[in-house]
Amino acid sequence: MNPIFTSGPSLQHRLALALLLSVALIVLDHKFNSFSSTRVYLNSLVSPLQYLANLPGEMLNASAARLASHQRLLDDNAKLTLQATLMSEQLQRMTFLQAENERLRRLLNSPVKTNTRKVVAELMAVDNNPYSHQVVINKGALNGVYEGQAVLDENGIVGQIMQVSSTNSRVLLIADVTHAIPVRVARNNVRLVVSGTGSLDELDIQHVPHSTDLQVGDMLLSSGLGKVFPEGYPVATVTTIVRDETRPFAQVKAKPIAQLDRLKYLLLLWFEETPGTTSESPEESVNP
């Protein structure tokens, strides 16, 4: 039965109120960022929905893993053993080089670099919001994740933590329009800033003078200048350079090294932890 006389304010008043509230929220949230602390609780509040939405995919993955053939497991095992052998050889050399590097740095009186704490996280969901590139991972404030933390995959830098909730958190990818990362060219240490274009396999390098020594194929490493990303991790390779003299700057495009459309396991890095505290870390953290 429809009541003839509706209770409460009229529809127009409700609309006006709701729109005013929305605009106020947008301004407060976007311009003044006043909800950054409340967001943790809000995100935790809705995270059951995210787990629910992730369930079918998880179940499919689980059943696929259960049905994996014996032969494929053997193949995988052989491949991984080979990889582990190669890696451990590199690791042996690495420890030697690290010791040598430390000694040389001492000689130069430069600060010795310490190992940072790392945690492996797994991808939970990819956002379907077409206007931004974000993913959700399964580690949150309870694991010590903080806003602005660097996120890597096995190839290179993926992005940074944008919002944290108690058990999961949201990563802004380097390909997002609103993201930029300071880098340097591995070959000659030229400093640049790489910003996202909104497309997953293209990054944009802005404000490059025509005379900059930059070549196609140059590897771009994070420079650590923004105090967000640690120094020396691969970010992108330069793909095209258009030096059109009628324009104020050269137009340079790059391709991210991390495979942003094929993320599965991600690595969280703790930037510049105070030296000597690397030993205290939960059991899932990896300390080389």
Add this chain to the structure above:
Amino acid sequence: MIFKHYTIALSIICALVLQIMPMPGFVDLYRPDWVLLVLSYWTLALPHRVNVGLAFIVGLTLDILLGTSLGEHSFAMCLSIYVLAANYQRLRNYSVWQQAMVMGIMSAFYNLILFWLQHMLTDVYFLFTYMWPVLSSMLLWPWLFWLLRKLRRQLRIN
């Protein structure tokens, strides 16, 4: 029966889950606006229970789930639901196919408002692919309408 009292809430929760469920990229482009469609049905069927107020809350939840700045989805959702709630008597008399057309227009309206808001806040550019949900929402409406009406009639929700 306890289920009866929560049907509206449960259907909206289902829609939210479907809206954020991870999908392969190709299917993702055609994801219909589940939440908008379900809210629209309840607005047309029971405008005294579901209208702008609930649209605001659900829009806000969507904002949190999708990581957009708070208020964007609620703004678009409130405007779309308002149009439906103001014209529910006329829209109820349309055939399902005419309603599907109207829902397509509402979905376009909703997605365009979202795009404009996003465009004002960040520098995103318009791609035609942003409009595929309009088509899929239009095609989904008759089935969703049939399903929810069956649910509403069997459980006698009013």
